[in-house]
Amino acid sequence: MRVDGRRADELRGLSFEVGWKTQGDGSCLVRSGGTVVLCVASVDEGVREFLRGRGQGWVTAEYLMHPRAGARRQSRDGFNGRSLSGRSQEIARLIGRSLRAVVDLKALGERTITLDCDVIEADGGTRTASVNGAMVALAVALSSLQAKGALPRPCLLGVASGVSAGLVDGAALLDLCYREDHVADMDLNVVADDAGRLIELQASAESSPLAREAVDGLVSLALKGAATIFEAQRAALEGAGVSLGALRAAP
Amino acid sequence: MRVDGRRADELRGLSFEVGWKTQGDGSCLVRSGGTVVLCVASVDEGVREFLRGRGQGWVTAEYLMHPRAGARRQSRDGFNGRSLSGRSQEIARLIGRSLRAVVDLKALGERTITLDCDVIEADGGTRTASVNGAMVALAVALSSLQAKGALPRPCLLGVASGVSAGLVDGAALLDLCYREDHVADMDLNVVADDAGRLIELQASAESSPLAREAVDGLVSLALKGAATIFEAQRAALEGAGVSLGALRAAP
């Protein structure tokens, strides 16, 4: 029995409010248990210096905590002359890579889609909630580009879904909340596409190295969770009138 | 007839969702027409260096735009080595001063209440919407301190309510939306307390200096608007079980 009464392989309550925000080319307020993230997609024409003239687009992300996302107020990260923390940069890079893995950047053309992920409440799993919500916001933005005829062809290669897993007191648990995450032996995050293939796999055993078999078990658990999350993303998008089928690039 | 169909002295639709956020000692999502601001109060024991040992508390604010608060994505202000813009600092200072004017800082004791005002959507009047929402969040936080017996005596001296007014094509208009603000001859912001007294008055006639009588007319218009806003704040707080009467310091 887990701290919040879930089974070992059970996800927390998950919801996506698509179009929560008025401004933006796609937005989604994702709730995963006590974690809440506002994900907003913005499309800008043009790409950054290092990509110019290559005939391709870019997808990038920013990830930031609201100062009162947790039980105590924290100074705003990366703000007022301070560098953005390594943790926030790492997560922003993870989100960006995960989404680029499912977009045909050539088909996107010379535009940049930025996914702003603002963590409103933090109760564990903020990075994977951000991937999931940003994925939904991105799909909305692509749908709207497609509706405007701005894309030469569909450019979605898949759907990215992320989830954490960890070993707590010897038990493999899916989708850790903060209290579990805090005491877990290994912190593992998986991002998969909707075909069950791996996009990102990050496992860290700072407190104590783990046998490979245990890690393999956690990966299996997470992949199952990711498949369920994909269904929730698909349903939320459909509810908002966005059909994944129409967005998908031909194989 | 105004761009959005309002009368000259009519406020935009105004709502306060008290307790919108789980974490925080008081929170409020304020909507004023198309403008949306998330206001969150955090209480911390202790005060900054310059106040230590004076037996008084402090109320301060941060004001920040979501990068996609408007029609185009902007870089995050004050972020990643950039200084916070003068505009954002000015507004944060205005919010802090307005709220300190209605709090008995001695009765608050050596604690700091920080009001984080994050503008989610910007359609004009973000600074006064922030004052109004932060006022509500502050009242919730004070109510909860009082309920815990942490205050020696009630410390609310009044309620701060702010609104803008401006001259557009010779007409004095209340509570400008972005399209009006953009073309107004004078940009005037008033913060008043619930007794109709002035806390802040800022008028700026960059495009063309204004006769004093015209300014006086705008102030009158704004003071009437502030009185209406106060009623909405009071009602929202009551709806959330916070009675202003119980919070008020004895005269």
Add this chain to the structure above:
Amino acid sequence: MRVDGRRADELRGLSFEVGWKTQGDGSCLVRSGGTVVLCVASVDEGVREFLRGRGQGWVTAEYLMHPRAGARRQSRDGFNGRSLSGRSQEIARLIGRSLRAVVDLKALGERTITLDCDVIEADGGTRTASVNGAMVALAVALSSLQAKGALPRPCLLGVASGVSAGLVDGAALLDLCYREDHVADMDLNVVADDAGRLIELQASAESSPLAREAVDGLVSLALKGAATIFEAQRAALEGAGVSLGALRAAP
């Protein structure tokens, strides 16, 4: 009787040393009681990015305290990796807006005039002293542009004059010195043009909200003071061979 022996509606001793500095397109050392500010105008061809191609010029300001402007040395504001304080930015923005309100930016053409206001001694009223001195330096710079034939037509729309007023122990006082400013109930600053119209009005009642009538009285007091300051500015400019009449745009 005020702390320095003045009547309630009396300005402090005021002088403008026009051309105090050799380098610069216009300069003025303004003394207002114990406050001393060096104001220097610099004309540069071209405008910043956001104005390019609009066929108009820009007037902007920087405001900075000498580290020993007061009784104790302070670290240089905005220096060595620190952000410029919100207060300094606010004042710089006020000076810029005040001067732009009296310049026909189209007639100025695509050039930028920067007014550097360095506070040498601070004894209250540094922001309005800066407006007044910067106005004089700006007029000298415009005069010299006009003499060179660089302006298609006169571009001065008026003269900006600023002064503070405040309520001390119930008495409305003009042009507060530091000791008065420190204990005033309301801090009010007015910038007017020489036709008595308002350019900027900023009133702040942090310690205790003020009835509107009291504020109105302070505005009236300040407007009278501004008219006297205008005479001093005019006289100083004439003494330096600059005739306001010749600089003024046709109505």
Add this chain to the structure above:
Amino acid sequence: MRVDGRRADELRGLSFEVGWKTQGDGSCLVRSGGTVVLCVASVDEGVREFLRGRGQGWVTAEYLMHPRAGARRQSRDGFNGRSLSGRSQEIARLIGRSLRAVVDLKALGERTITLDCDVIEADGGTRTASVNGAMVALAVALSSLQAKGALPRPCLLGVASGVSAGLVDGAALLDLCYREDHVADMDLNVVADDAGRLIELQASAESSPLAREAVDGLVSLALKGAATIFEAQRAALEGAGVSLGALRAAP
């Protein structure tokens, strides 16, 4: 046949010059093919704020590229007001976590060991080369603390060894050089301890998601490589008179 003539499961030439630097509590110049990293351990008494009074030590790392580590000079990362790049921070955090996983921080006591990893030449695999060299430098520093009687008991829990693997044109290759890394379908880095358990596993498939089986194959390949690297680390330490046996904590 690989670009540099190696077999698919063959490591690049690997050497550790222990004690390359005079100053430092342990140092090692690690060469792995064309990649060269100077790793230096510094022991300081005391720990950072967040750990004080917990009776434990800390191991941390900095990772930085020499401006001419590659074919063209780059500006120094994190230097002269710029934030340290997300990539450098990510790698520094990875090195720190990897080493903390093999140190009994309680036995270390309230001291901080910093591992400075300066990449002199970059030809792929700089993060794992840094882990490997930093591990050697750390062991030397621990050995010297132990010799001084500064440790209550041995505190080494294992040896961290890292290596990359990737899929290039469908082939699973070990220890990618820059030219391979550049075109690989997946970039996978493993850090294992000398018992073959996983400390860190990072896999990223930005260009194209990968079936789980393929990832599993890369992990197996990398674990074999890590075992070989451990032997080289052990031999280098022995050559420098440091016996791992003496440093190891009792199980």
Add this chain to the structure above:
Amino acid sequence: MRVDGRRADELRGLSFEVGWKTQGDGSCLVRSGGTVVLCVASVDEGVREFLRGRGQGWVTAEYLMHPRAGARRQSRDGFNGRSLSGRSQEIARLIGRSLRAVVDLKALGERTITLDCDVIEADGGTRTASVNGAMVALAVALSSLQAKGALPRPCLLGVASGVSAGLVDGAALLDLCYREDHVADMDLNVVADDAGRLIELQASAESSPLAREAVDGLVSLALKGAATIFEAQRAALEGAGVSLGALRAAP
């Protein structure tokens, strides 16, 4: 015949307005030809971290250009997130070292004297003018400390006087103005004490290396100039009622 009509070994017109500024523990507006520097001494109790508990004081300096010290406006150095330029730091360090060389820091006690040198007009020789003016401001500050009985014994060991010299078209010239400095083969700056001993000697021959004899000639020329400057400093201080004799430490 020099560009400004001087003889080769002739100083520019030199004046020290002692007490030019009201606030400050000593101040001096030094004019040397077209160069004008405001030098202000501030005494603070206590010393920086690295000196605490050593029973000695410190003398330090800041050197900064007014943005319009020259013919064109420059951005403020070291301001708004930019690092202070290497040149400004170098000069501030030179001023600090020069003054510390003539102060008995033990006798000064645990206080810090900061010399703010703000260059108002720059026409060559700003660093030596700053040394000379700061020396005068420092003497006034020491005199006032002594008058208050705050010093256990006199602490002035000598008087620092600085001047430049250079080779222009083969001629050794003293005290270069900007137009000469710009074309000089060698830029040499000397700071000497009033006994003719060297405190600082900096010679730089970027454009073309110089024979030692030529350098020796310039040093001789500069030492003569420094002796004359010392007389002007002494006279200015006496005019302000400060007797060097009374300030001098016993030999």
Add this chain to the structure above:
Amino acid sequence: MRVDGRRADELRGLSFEVGWKTQGDGSCLVRSGGTVVLCVASVDEGVREFLRGRGQGWVTAEYLMHPRAGARRQSRDGFNGRSLSGRSQEIARLIGRSLRAVVDLKALGERTITLDCDVIEADGGTRTASVNGAMVALAVALSSLQAKGALPRPCLLGVASGVSAGLVDGAALLDLCYREDHVADMDLNVVADDAGRLIELQASAESSPLAREAVDGLVSLALKGAATIFEAQRAALEGAGVSLGALRAAP
């Protein structure tokens, strides 16, 4: 007898490992007693803004300490939002000026050569060791440009060699090590060309002003030392197949 057994006019052991680093257009690991500096030349086409269109090149330097160059770890200078220390900037500027003095920048053409000087071990004399090593790396880079036919004519005007001298307990000593430098009465650094002419002369007598004769004696001592250093530089370059004769510009 000196602390390390040398005669007063004896240099420390000096060696130049030319080509120590693989990447770079010229590199050299210079060892001077316990001081070790890695000097790397990088050639980039183009020059910075301020030189564009003048048909000349530029030579510049960066100087940085490894955090563990000394007996205790120091935070990385200029790193992570901190400004580069004044000392490091001063030294980088000295190296740059010294090398520009011996290069015909017109003949170099519109390219920039950057010399990165990373101090690996610091035992006194790091600035002059950097000049000496950077000179060697620069010569290698010029030789390689010449071999490629990229230079219209030879552009080396001389060889820069630097060394320190100082007065310790009344004795004039050459090439101070850290323990001597620490207690020296004067810190003097000379950079000369191979014709014995002075490029840079910096003498600082912070602790106690020095008679000119004593300074002259130190300069003589240093010039002799520089001549010996030149021979070592020439020999090291010849050993690496670089003939100074071929690089030299016609007189």
